Amino acid sequence: MAPPNCCSPSPLPLIRFLVGILSAVLLTFPRPASTAGCFKSVISFGDSIADTGNFCKLTPAGSMCSPPYGETFFHRPTGRSSDARNRLEQSSSPTTAGCSNLFNTSLFLLGEIGGNDYNYALGLKMTTARIQELVPLVVNSIGSALQEIIKLGATTILVPGNFPIGCIPYILTNFRSSNPQDYDSSTGCLVRLNQLAELQIELNRSRKLHPHANIIYVDYYNAMMRIYASPKRFGFTGGVLKACCEGGGGGGGGSILGGGPSMRPCDEPSTYVNWDGIHFTEATYRLIAKAVVEEGLFTSPAFNLSSSSSSCVRGVTAANGRNSTFPDRDSLPNRGVGLIVQPAAAMVLVNLLFLVVVGGMSSSG
Template sequence: MAIGSLVILLFFPSWFLSVQTREELKSCDFPAIFNFGDSNSDTGCTAAAFYPEILPYGQTFFHEAVGRASDGRLIIDFIAEYLGFPYLSAYINSIGTSYRHGANFAAGSSTIRRQNRTYFDGGSPFTLEIQTEQLNQFKARTGKFFNRAERNSFTRNFPKPEDFAKAIYTFDIGQNDIAAAISNGMGMEDSQPVISDIVDYFANQVQNVYELGGRTLWIHNTGPIGCLPVAMPAHNANKQTPVAAGYLDQNGCVQYQNDMAKDFNKKLKKLVVKLRAQFPEASIIYVDMFSAKYELISNANKEGFVDPSEICCGYHEDGNNVNCGNKGMVNGKEIYAGSCEDPSKYISWDGVHYTEAANHWIANRILNGSFSDPPLPIQYSCPLQ
């Protein structure tokens, strides 16, 4: 065995110890993807349930608003492309929808824990608990069609019963739980029990997915929430008020908010280790989205992007904020908060969500396993047979 291969194996869990080199790995041939998350991976749930997105959302790739909080494709779209699947349809879509290769349960503003907020207050009824229950319903209802003696063309729009055990289950949720804690005035010290509770809730839902047959779980940690432009003083504070030393890091990100995200991620990674011991026949991959996104933010200019604090769509100047695609009054004058000329140069689309270009950059770096534990490319991340 090559020394390089030996070094890699020392960091892999027990279920991977029998593999000698990456060349010997067999592609998983996933038949479907089932995704859980918030607006970072919502492909149409919120738009179908409440109000549809409007242009310029979707303008870059789809050339129309398609329920995504970006100018184009999301990371989950690039995951689907990479695995050879069509883009995932939202579970509650009702017209012209095929779920043959999976379904997307993610919804904008969703959280792991239940929040005492309505949609109009920035909340969502589609918590992770609801999303995993939707998976339960989806599996049970589609299974009935395949259990009938006579199968018809209707079943071609659904995954086969055996596909659920072979599918990959992706999770990208938790950012809104951290944001809720911040909005409630919590700092690092008093957020500790809350973050622990959030992770416990997450563990329960992962166990639910496992009990429904999920054996390949691809879990994203949460990104650097303190680096979202809307969190930065340049967009939400009085410019006359000086920023205290240590409040911002070297990239202009709000340090304590990122520290809270890091604390969540640390506890999440410990949970993943625990779940691997609890479910040894499953493959549970921890994806460090925080590091991937922070690397992009740290090297924005080098990678061809403008300053990461800049926002492509919307109006955010001198304490005045008009959301992307909307009209508003600024200094007695009505303005339309449209898109920048070239979204591909921006990391932030609307101050909260990433542009297609940034999503593509990040996807390219997580799909090959560079930010994963264990460092497996996604197509090799299923359990050993």
């Protein structure tokens, strides 16, 4: 694919490209009769970080459809880009609740957007200055997508920022620098690439345009930097800037998503931050979810579901804990429509980890 046109004055081409790879994932759970503030569903837009098996339905031979993916929880590959569950799947049981008043009773997750755009540009060996030109386009695309879902009736939308790209094992492996000043001395991350992850958002403008909508920024960047700054505090004693799976970045080389015999997982994935060089382990996802859902951290304005009703969000378990009530993926109904286009754009909708996915989508656009 040709390099994206970073200098286009219009965000529409990028928006069309982003829409091509967005996947709509619907998660539902019962609404307690005594609790008026609970969301009936979560509607998220995402790719491999939020995917629960759609990629494998569309591309059965895909790398995420082979071991060791899924080994920690499902003990087999399910299409999730992790050792177990992703951030959308930690707390509740799926149901087949009705869709009346779906939009205004749903929590929308829009993003994070831009990670794949930046990664793709890095793969094309663009300079950091050149990649910086993508940021306004990505930001405008976020704003355009936000306007669209609000027009459709969405009233509560979480808009996450990007992860610290300069801490990803795949990036650290493929973009090594001989200059020590390029690295953060406290974390070992590449500083110049992390600057790309500081999302420049136009959410204040959107809030003024739509005062009835509750638009919430989720700071994934600092949520992850807290882990990178003090990994042992959170139980990550095996690896922080190195992937659990050999061949997934860090000291194991630069290849990623290499499911199969050649991809050798570490003994204890829960002690690693990263799973395959790009995606995180379930332990990492759970920590971020706990920070946002239980502790009410890293959101602006403040957003804390568990403080409003313990019935809305069932507590996030310990990092190694298995949720015995979580159903096997094959028992979950397939719903929704998935659209996937190669190869880059919008690392969309990650994972707030507090509901159980209702299933993978089976059709493509």
